[in-house]
Amino acid sequence: MVASGSNRSALTDERGEFALRGLPSGTYHLDLVRIGYASAHQVVTVASSGSDVRVSIVMHVATVRLSSVNVTATPTGSDPLDVTQATVQLGGKELQRALSTSIGQTLSKEPGMAARFNGPMASTPVIRGLTGERVLVLQDGERTGDLSSAAADHMNAVDPSSAERIEVIRGPASLLYGNNALGGVVNVISNDIPTSIPTKASGYLLGQGESATPGGVGGVGLTLPLGSQFALTARGGLRDFTDTRVGGGAKQLNTSGSTQNFTVGGGYVGTKLSLGGVYRQMNFEYGLPYDAGDDHDHDHDGEEDHEEGHGHGRVRIDGLRRVGSLQGTLNTGVTALPTIKVDQTVQSYRHSEIEESGEVGTRFNLSTQTTNITARTRFGRAAGALGVQGIFRQYAPVGEEAFTPAADNRNLAAFVFQEFPITRNPDADHAPRLQLGARYDRFTIETNPGAEAERFGAPRTRNFDNMAGSIGLSVPVAEGVSLSANASRGFRAPAVEELYADGFHAAVGTYDVGNPDLKAEQSTGLEAGLRAQSSRVFAQFNGYYNRIDGYITPVALATPVVVDGEAVPSVTFAGRDAVLAGVEGQVESKLVHHFVGGLMGDYTRASIRGSDDVLPYIPAGRLGASLRYDNGRVSLGGDVRRVFAQDRVTGDELDVATDAYTLLDLNASWLFTLAGRQVHSVTLRLDNALDEQYRDATSRIKRFAYNPGRNIALVYKVLY
Template sequence: MRRALLLFATVLLAPIAATTGSAATLAGKVHGIVTDSAGVALPNATVIVAELGRATTTDAEGKFTIRGVPVGDYHLSVMLLGYAPGHLVVRVPAEDSEVLATIRLTATPLRLTAMVVAASPTGTESDRLTQAALELSGRSLSRALGSSVAASLAGEPGVSQRYSGPVATMPVIRGLTGDRILILQDGERAGDLASSAADHGISVDPLAAQRLEVVRGPATLLYGNSALGGVVNVVSNDIPTAVPGHFEGYVATQGETVTPGGAFSAGGTMAVGDRSAVSVRAGLRELGGLRTGGGTTLSGTDSRALNATVGYGLIGERANAGLALRVYDFEYGIPSAPGDPRAGVRLNGRRVGLSGKGGVQLRSRRISYLRVEGTVQDFAQDEIEPGGEVGTSFSLKTQTLNAQATTGFGRVKGALGVQGLFKQYAASGEEALTPGANSVGLGIFLFQEIALSRLRDHDSGTQLQIGARWDRYAISSDAGNAKCGPAQTSAFNNFSGSLGASVRLSDAFSLSGSLASAFRAPTVEELHSNGVHAANGSYDVGNPSLRAERSLGAELIARLRSGRVSAQVAAYSNAISNYVTTDFLSDTIVDGTPMPLARFVQANASLRGVEGSIETRVGEAWVASLSGDLVRGALADGGGPLPFLPPARIGGGLRWELARRFVATDIRHGFKQDRVTGGVDAATAAYTLVNVSAGQQWLVGNVLHRMTLRVDNLADARYFDAASRIKRFAANPGRNVSLIYQLQF
């Protein structure tokens, strides 16, 4: 607790103290108006300054104000339903400047990706990134919104989901999941156990998200350990970073027939004086048993979750700081095979987190802005046996502390950062298969973008991105669990680097390529397990001699953005040395029942794939789309395929869309997957899904109403997805009628 208090004192007091005695020196102010192409003001548009991690919305007159902007160039990104994202580079020339910006948005039925904050610390536009990234917000998010973060993203190219029921899900990015994918909430690690086992879920409700961001491919450079395969960032902006000119809020409800029940979420942000703001948010999700294709109800899959957040932001002329307190309480059941003696196991737990952010303008033009962020999180989870007794209790305490400086040297701009990660993990109970462990991670990174040529002012025609990072990660096990052996410490040091280039060949077409290395330290489960792992159906034995995974990834991306076409195609290769996997040696007898004996081992592995999507206007309001993805992964030297790889997929759709309404249909086909390891990773047949949706939005006063009706798996097909962990005994969800109603004001 003492360390937690010191951490937040550093986060909050440092930027405030930096402003002492400098009241006479004011930072710049960026204000302006967002309009459509005819000059009509647009309310409720989101305005983001990625370099500063700041965001606000326009008022009823389309106006916005962001105070305390340091000297320098900044990317403004603007998003609003029914309009192409707007981008504008503004320059704050002096500390007391006022910059007036007018941003015009163009109505379009095409889906265009806005800024992906998680992909770059410099506010790079999405079509200039050297990695493939995607962003869901507004109508695109409403059309995809599911009961979990993973379900909401599973239809995107290159993204599927690890599935163990409607709650226990995890995104799969280019064939990788679990501890190789990093889940963020407002840019900070979500301190739960979703990555540790297939029966654990993400403790974030997607209904509260303003945006979902995904970085596909290695992201160790910016985030360190556990980002070897990619990053998912759930953006809810719980800490106010601008003083709103009006009360900003939302109310959202969601109902689904495939898991009878519903969800509710509401929140708002209001000014407290001229320099501060308060935000509040709360939500509830209660679902019944899952209905699979063909009409079967999967018993034991009902769930309940409550979440609440309160945030406070102090916004000065030269500095800003804020806090957010989050609580997420959950309970859900785990599906089980017929005859399984553990049928009826339930998980309940709670995550409580305190996040702090602070930023201060520096007087140097070379290092213009310093941002400090930290979190203290306490996660606890119990596995309740069918008889009501607690089988295993988990505890995970997580603290993070990050500092990042914005740098600029002419055409070279970027960031320099230091990051700290501290975790204390404990598992107790008769079925605990690991000892407790403490982990410490330290990292230093440098990320720079170099404008080599320009098509026009502030718009780089050719851009180079380079980065380097050093990490040290140590994990020390406890001696409390005798069956897991004596206490041990494993330490890993790693140097990572990246090199990428983006070439804009015209206003509409660009090419990007990158080469990046990444790493992942083994987990406590991989190092020290010794017991039955019910979620995997095996008796797991850890390997204290495991080394860190290291990967080298290469990627090539082509992007086309015009008034009639939006397209992106990416090809990639990821070679991973020391890939951690399980070797099923033989069966062992547990309580008189045979069970596979699985030992964690290492081998070199590779993943290669291609993914892409295209949308084209075939009429004034008609859009045709096509998307698909393919990933192949295998161990070296004929070691066989990697487990639970998603199948190749292809899909197409037709959409009629105006600014206020849309009707859409799409067909998605998953090919058979027979590249499997056998056993629990069984082969799956091909399947085809038909989905339809429609939506309407309207303005009543200053309140925007949005309603989305969606029917997934219209034909109620009974299918089994290759990435599902329960595919041996349970089909994927059947026909689902989903209704989402949202208010924004």
């Protein structure tokens, strides 16, 4: 159960009862979620007298995909029908049908989304053609503090198997998150800090095995109440797999990997004050696909001989991410300012790139500290939030192959968001709503070249100031149907790699030369959409136009650079005005008896304004259809997606055209309950059933590496 407006969640006991203590007076949207059931929604008003409020909610078996609360899209939380941007939530059966080795692959089937494939571990989300520094990945609302946005061979240091659900904003989200959110936001929600106290111990067990990335995943979680106001959480997981099998049965060597993660958290929930904290740690190790050259034969097993090769060879990445987070919420008792939430996160991330010889080529060290203070507001009919944010990063690459200087970032920001119901009843559910927001950012980057001053120059400082804003309108047109539109203005400051690089970038096989005169990207986004959901239909259609002034893109230089005796392409970076426009849609409907059918599609067109040039690595258009039998307990079905050829490419050595292909996925699931409380879910999947050999247009290594082939996956999860 999730209470939007407070970002609080609770688990029911075996009788379906729950309690949320210490809520200030006001109006809340309760959303209840249970695997196999339609999410239930109810508006509840907590009186200023402080008396208890009791509610009774009936849930029904569901076979059509339905979304519940989306707390990522607005600072107060909101029902999807009231959100003015395209959102998606993946949880329950939908999450288990999609669960993969990375966040990017897990989300890649969703409309408007793809994955920047660089092996099974380093596969990060692409939203409407944007990725890297333009897509922000969060865990429980906090930046992940890794280096996945900096290079294609760096992974998101969050295991998707730890997620209770994943929320996505498709489109600019600079208002709430500032830098790095021009394309959208992905929030992996684990609820590691308890915000309510369960009546008894609860948790989960998870097991998963796959054949395309042969190996398995094991996970366990526990939430333990300590009295009526304290609770502890503990989670742990292991993942281990060998080299990926691509279409046709060949192996992509050096793509094995493993992760180990654990989490310990605790929380106090009082009437006036709630406090909580969590410690997370993730160890990871994986290999990078590489170009073995075209002059090697396949062996008798259909596997390529990769003993010799060009490029960066058999590189392995070995790393560690540590996170400590504290948060507190104060119920003020003041109507105009009912709650103030403060959170502080400290992260330490490092990884080493280990050469085939066993030597460490480069060590990357990143420390990140974030501070957020957010206050919910209520002024007459307007409800919203205001806040201040601080993000501080210290980045230090060390080694002969480090191609950027060390650098420190500071981002200080303040924002305000207000939602106005356009109705005489301000608490009416799904009334027309106007959403307004503004944000100011001050972003600073300082280089610390140290002993590398001869190569990278003297220390330099750049400041970027920006004012962002948004306006959105949501209008219900029928029961469970709403129209929305929004306009937004955002920015992205250049990264240290784009400003000050000077060296060989092994992830993409180029020698990069930074441009210290780059300006910040300025985005103007327009979007309109329709959303509908009921017990029989779920649908969402959106059209968007995103104009980015000063879009930073690599530009090939005329003269290659010799690295270790081999000539490699050299690039610099330039800011050019770009336009990304497209459409995306999805509909799922109950047909006859227990059969559910669906359609999906998306298309993005991206160009440099005023020229014939295109943006690189843009996903190809897709059309798909699905059909399944689903009685709420047993589900059998599949989906097929036709991905069209992508020939709108730059045509350089890396961004090459890709052919069309068809993917057929089949799945079966069984949901059952034991002992009146344990919910067991078993999912069997056959991904890429036709064993198609294909390359994604978004992949940085598509010139020489294929995506995974036929995959048999078994996922088992028990909630208790």
